[in-house]
Amino acid sequence: AVKEQITLLHGSHRVGKRSDAAMEKWRGYGLGQFIHWGLYAIPGGAWNGKQYNGAAEWIRSWNGIPKSTYDSLNYSFNPTAFDAKAWAKTARQMGAKYVTFTTKHHDGFCLWPSKYTKYTVKNSPYKKDIVKAVVDAYDQEGIDVILYFSVMDWNHPDWRYDLKTKEDSIAFERFKKFTRNQLIELLTNYPTVKGLWFDGTWDKSWVKQAAFADELETEMRKLRPGLIIGSRFRADENGKRHFDSNGVLMGDYEQGWERKIPAKIEDVHGNDWDCVMTVPENQWGYNAAWNGHIKTGNELIEMTARCVSMGGNFVLNFGPKGDGSIRQEEIKLATEIGDWMKINQEAIYNCEYAGYEKQDWGYFTKKSGTDKIYMVVFNVPVSAALRIKTPPKTIIKKAYLLADTQEVFSPEEISGDEYFLHLKKREQSKPFVIVLETAKAE
Ligand code: FHN
Helix, strand or coil: CCCCCCCCCCCCCCCCCCCCHHHHHHHHCCEEEEECCCHHHCCCCEECCEECCCCHHHHHHCCCCCHHHHHHHHHHCCCCCCCHHHHHHHHHHHCCCEEEEEEECCCCCECCCCCCCCCEHHHCCCCCCHHHHHHHHHHHCCCEEEEEEECCCCCCCCCCCCCCCHHHHHHHHHHHHHHHHHHHHHHHHCCCCCEEEEECCCCHHHHCCHHHHHHHHHHHHHHCCCCEECCCCCCCCCCCCCECCCCCECCCCEEEEECCCCCCHHHHCCCCEEEEECCCCCCCCCCCCCCCCCCCHHHHHHHHHHHHHCCEEEEEEECCCCCCCCCHHHHHHHHHHHHHHHHHHHHCCCEECCCCCCECCEEEEEECCCCEEEEEECCCCCCCEEEEECCCCEEEEEEEECCCCCCEECCEEEECCEEEEECCCCCCCCCEEEEEEEEECC
16 A cells, blocks of 8 residues: 655655765765764763763763863863874775764864854864864865764753743754854855764754754755755654654665664665764763773674675764874774775775675675676685575676686576685685676676
């Protein structure tokens, strides 16, 4: 039965993927870097010698932390080791094609000298515009910049979680103006940015602003044609987030994949999406004492391949220290991922869902607009035979190792559309890529 469509004023304004050049570029990134940096990096997960296990960037909200003392951290913000160029170099070496950078997290502290609040880097001992330094440095390395912006703002007197009284509504009207001003300011000050990554948009106060947020989105898109905005920005008039009341994606890509990856291609419903991932369990800002499982380079490479194989981008988070330097563990991971990317990046950039049946050895990706298939292999079976099931009427013309194109394979046909690709040896210390040059049978 066909589901009846509801008429919506502030639902999604597009069905299906965007097809313009800016979005095509975004789709081809494959791998990105997220950076969470702000005042919370100074305590780094500990307050008065006590370690807090919750996310370090939320420390202001944990019991026992005096809000006003936290808010005064701006007077101690003087990151003497901050070097945006070094950050951008690390990102480039890792193979990141874009960075998402926290201009303002939930604590409200602005890393740019916003005209609309005093709570900015300008009123810290550091004084200088950090967002500008980051945008310039990454632009120079050829890495696209997306600005993270938290609508929820714990520092602003007019922020409300809900609008229960007339006073709340009056205050929130001021807050809406403030939010609009800051966003226009960011897009005006940093005209090269490619998109906005919204967060802190889940509270009732904001969810009720369907008309306002819709108009603001239109205004921002007009100011910067091609701007990319995900599904976290606005709700429809029924308070539906990410997907509107008709189940259509709001915004240009699905932003719901936080610290999780779709299990199967059907879960992404043909939409663009990104997955943002932390190295430890749930720490975005710097936490000196990382807890829980710490992901390894191989795990993160696998997550990258897994995301790309289902048409998504994988975005790995970094939480620089209070002094602005990147911790050694993150540098090491960036190097490991980068070393792998240098050899195998062809299977990640400008690649998409291949349309092949998923196999236990790893992931298929496909170079967009071609018949070139990549097998990103993580688990070699005891038989050393990699199973391939092609879509109907596909010919495998050539199969070879990406790292050494002289190493060719002759896939053994085991039944219609099914092959074994026999590896010469089983032992591998790193994931590797086999290229399949294919063609459509007449
Ligand atoms: O609360 C934040 C959290 O601190 C972090 O910024 C993540 C990143 O996706 N977003 C929020 C939780 O969804």
